[in-house]
Amino acid sequence: MREERADVAVIGGGPAGLAAARAAADAGASALVIERNAELGGVLMQCIHPGFGLKRYGEELTGPEYASRWIGRLDGIRVLTETMVAAVEPGFRLLATGAKVGVVRISARSVVLAMGCRERTRGAIAIPGRRPAGVMTAGTAQRLVNMDGYLPGRRFAILGSGDIGMIMARRLVWEGAEVTGVYELLPYLSGLRRNYVQCLEDQGVALHLGHTVTEIHGRRRLTGVTVCRADESLCPIPATAFPVAADTLLLSVGLIPENELTRALGVEMDAVTGGPVVDNLMETTVPGLFAAGNVVQVHDLADDVSAVGEVAGAAAASHALGVTSVSAEPVLVTPGENVRSALPHHLRIESLGSEPVELLVRVRRPLESACQLRLSSGGEVIEAHRLDYARPGEMIAARLGRKAIAALEPGGRLVVEVAPE
């Protein structure tokens, strides 16, 4: 059996894993990336649209170009492709396998989990009706069109207003297919406004908010779907049902962090995000086990994923090289009014130093006018940020400044809320 050794083993070679490996190597650790696919880059390779790298590079790159910037900077980092990690044992001992490498045992001092996420499928949302061909996730269609050169239908309906669904609407129109509309159960958009403008409005594709697919029709191939309006409690109203003819239904109804390995390690999980509980160094509740990117929570932008990947990689290197300090009780970041999630979950005050820390916040309900993100500790507001709006589809990055950090109490709570001014 092949044996490998590394200070930091990174599971997953997408944007989070590539950034983690680079940061770990830059911090003086030996890094090994394990990627299940034949090439690095993860989902970026099928995201051929522009919009990547605006934050980091100040230019609009496509997914493959953004990946290439990171893949081109892997000097000094070992990579195993076509290799899947089957198990991670405490300590850490990894068991990985692949057709090319056979079985590999990897010993590592720290591990960075960067497995990303997968799409919610039809089974997960339980649409009644038959099981014809022609029902697939938006990401599957994206892979078929952009990498396999195969257009999986002629007339599409899209359920869900997630970013991949909207991006595929434009892609399909540009490939000469017809897109009948995007149907979104919620009364607001799930994805980014920018994608609504460029992918739906520009292409003349209608967005039907407060609508959902209630039935699938067709025997061997999809022939159409039934669409209904939904009431305020998101229940379909049968009297509003209308038919939509389509040979393909794309699902863009959410992403699920891929945490099978994480759970097996007994890591504390967050039921809301579907990912592990992490601190500001992206360390999970198992010492030496770090996590970053969509495996922790679903991000809107690859740039943000790279940023947390770098944090995880640098901290994993420190842990591997034995420079991590003993930690006091962390501050618990707690979602308050209108906050669905606020990460990192724990703030380790001693590791914050003088650098401001960035909190990633997702709201529950949209606020379309000026509002405030408030951070309080011990019942007192220690920092507030004015926002023009707050939308569930757009993650808010809020900086916690030096003064606010000084006001935090070990073992105390930092309550995050987003409310009208």
Add this chain to the structure above:
Amino acid sequence: MSTQWESRQVICTSCPRGCPLQVAILADAVRVSGQACRRGVRYAREEVTNPRRIVTTTVRVRHGSLPVVPVRSEVPIPKDRIPAALVELRGVVLSAPVEEHQVVLPSVAGTGIAVVASRSLPRVAIGEG
């Protein structure tokens, strides 16, 4: 000549923030408000006078590790040239290997703007691909 300012709502797509911009237009004059940064002003002016978008699609490749390679216009092209650009690109067939940033068309749809490959694609031996 009309002296009435025409007003339009534009969502800035320069960055993911998506500022809602108010644009007032009178003949050649354009007034913009609602932007968080200068890119918003530039975006709104261009959006009401000459809207442009980066066009991305795929073109066929012979003997590549994949049957298609993604391509992009180097810079945004006029929005009304996008359909012609897509038709032109549909007729392109490359031969692997393809290099990232390799020029696929030097001037797409008569715009003077190049379309380039957005990734490299290795050649595979005949019989494998």
